[in-house]
Amino acid sequence: MSKRSDVLHFFNLPEQKLLKELNIDIVYPLWVMNKLRGMVLIQPGHSKRPGKKVDMELLSILLDQAMIALENASLYEQQQERLKRMYRADRLAVIGQLAAGTAHEIRNPLASIRSSIQYLQGDEQDEEKYRMFSGMIREVDRINEIVQDLLSFSKPREPSKEKTNLTEIFNQVFLLVSNMVRKKGIQLEYHCEEEAPAIHADAAQLEQVFLNLIMNACESIDKEGKIGIHVVPAASDNWNKPGGYQIIIEDNGQGMKEEELEKIFDPFYTNKKHGTGLGLSIVYGIINKHGGDIGIESTAWEGTKVKIKLPEE
Ligand SMILES: Nc1ncnc2c1ncn2[C@@H]1O[C@H](COP(=O)(O)OP(=O)(O)O)[C@@H](O)[C@H]1O
Ligand SMILES: [Mg+2]
Structure with missing residues (x-):
């Protein structure tokens, strides 16, 4: 438990000002899995006293318990995710x-x-x-x-990796989908701040991945929807490989319900009349062989967001 004066230097000037204005008396950092996940800020309350010693001790015990609960929840989530992947x-x-x-x-x-x-x-x-x-x-x-x-x-081929520019791969894919995009009046946007986002990868296989994902996005849009693609340097809590990129492909198509989302990586699962249900299984295999990671979030009638992380090597 820290008094405001002990921790003030952790905050920038506007934050310090806000703390003063709000009359925050106690700042309690919440450490979960060795990372600062939040802070509990406590005002002195109506009595205008910073809290008796016994209150502080009680508070400290309570917040420690809260941190343990948060830590358990995070571990449980990680465990579930691992089991799902193994299965x-x-x-x-x-x-x-x-x-x-x-x-x-x-x-x-x-x-x-x-x-x-x-x-x-x-x-x-x-x-x-x-x-x-x-x-x-x-x-x-x-x-x-x-x-x-x-x-x-x-029988996924072993990727034959070479220095590959992600923007060039996307340009190739855009040529292939241009007809469908134009016919449906879809707005397709590509953002990448770097001129040549390069990784070691199998260009032909990644082309297959992005083509499958963009086709799925197009197919989920009835007409006049939007597909956004963002390529950013990968940096996140659960990503422990150096370098690499995160690729986000989002659409505002029909989206999926929770039950559907659970099945989409199953081979032959499809909700389309002429679908094979193999696209995402192939995508999953290729990303896996590249040492990457793929996650899909979706909300029915709102849209879908596919997040891929690919390591540099
Ligand atoms: N962007 C998306 N929006 C909505 N549903 C999707 C999206 N991508 C995949 N799906 C769902 O996942 C299923 C499986 O996709 P996929 O493996 O590519 O096979 P297919 O495209 O042949 O159906 C699709 O039939 C669809 O139900
Ligand atoms: Mg598909």
Whole structure:
């Protein structure tokens, strides 16, 4: 417990002035997990006395208990998060093995089906039937895309890391989504204070990550929404790797309810008619292989915020 005069030098001038104006008598720092998480400021109250010794002792015990409670809550939260990650990694590994086997078996027959249809279509004079063959080829190509997604999800390539400029990757992705963005009248904004935010990473894989996330954001917007992308140096409590960047992709689309948010990293979970539900599983795998971190916050009917941290090396 500190008297105001003991701790005044920790505050800047306007804060000191405010403390004086508010007539704060006691300042009690709240240390949680070795970090200053807050302060309890106490006014002398109506009696105009700084508090009897016994009050101070009682207060000190109470606030110490509060700090322990806060510390326990933080530890519990960390523990839950760790358990969730372990569970998720386990599930992904099992489903991944299954998917990889199936995908390989499907690919070859699919290729021969496609070329047979093309062959038959070549001889077809009837316009109606010709169109039907085109439809069949389109559907086969869709299966092929799903199989491709399955393979990149279940057998993620080791990233081949090189010095990579994040802004350049985003510019590449913006070209790919420009059609969809224009059609829906979406406002897409990119902010990065640094000219060349560089990390060691697999550019092609990160392109896949950002493309998936921006596509999801676009798809969540009915029309005329907004997608904001911010790239800032990573610096946060739970990030103990040196350097790197935090990338935030937020949209004001339909958002998600809590129950939905819990399932989005599950492979094959989708709420879309033509979705595969593999996008975020692939994203998760790639970020993991880069030693990074991904978190998603969302509110139904308000929007979604994806936060990614990537280390420098
Ligand atoms: N930005 C977003 N806004 C709202 N819902 C989202 C967003 N991103 C992902 N989702 C939800 O997560 C699900 C899974 O996403 P994903 O793995 O990319 O598969 P897909 O896009 O094929 O459905 C989506 O179907 C959607 O329900
Ligand atoms: Mg997707």
